[in-house]
Amino acid sequence: MPHFPIKLIVLHYSATYPDQDYGVADIRKMHLARGFNDVGYHYVIRRSGAVERGRADTTVGAHVSGHNTGSLGICCIGGIERVTGPNVGVDNRAEAQKVATVKLVRELLAKHPGAQVVGHRDLTATQCPGFDVRSWWAAANARPPVVDSIPVKPLPSRSTPVTSGPAKGPIYILAALAAAALAFLGVK
Ligand SMILES: [Zn+2]
Secondary structure (H helix, E strand, O other): OOOOOOOOOEEEEEEEEOOOOHHHHHHHHHHHHHOOOOOOOOOEEOOOOOOEOOOOOOOOOOOOOOOOOEEEEEOOOOOOOOEEOOOOOOOOHHHHHHHHHHHHHHHHHOOOOOEEEHHHOOOOOOOOOOEEEHHHHHHHHHOOOOHHHOOOOOOOOOOOOOHHHOOHHHHHHHHHHHHHHHHHHHHO
């Protein structure tokens, strides 16, 4: 069975604690110890948001039993917390990781149009990656990238830039409405 076309982009966590600054070299070491011939994922995203290459996209991964052919695996470092221990998967991705994931997935979708973005747990019995990928992706992909990287702050008075330029989605329209309301109320 050919690896291409890519039908699935599968998100994972590393099941490590957020204070463990792991990268692809560490995951490769773990996977070699488990008998794989290389790191199982195609990409690893560090806590810093740095994206590291695992296997080439053209190589079948080892990240999701029964679905490795025709899929690409992305692993965000993290996914468990000290307080709840190693058996409770959570979404503790750093903001930088979310931003990097959105960027990477968009790039991959451009190369592999029509691929579905799913979580490991959508395909097999696991908690990985600790959140519902389909709903997260739908929301994240609906926003312009800038919204993920810049925290939303109250608009300063007399701020009008949101009303210029092409409409970029609901958040901009809401911001424009808020600015208009503030101007109407004479808020300084
Ligand atoms: Zn996984």
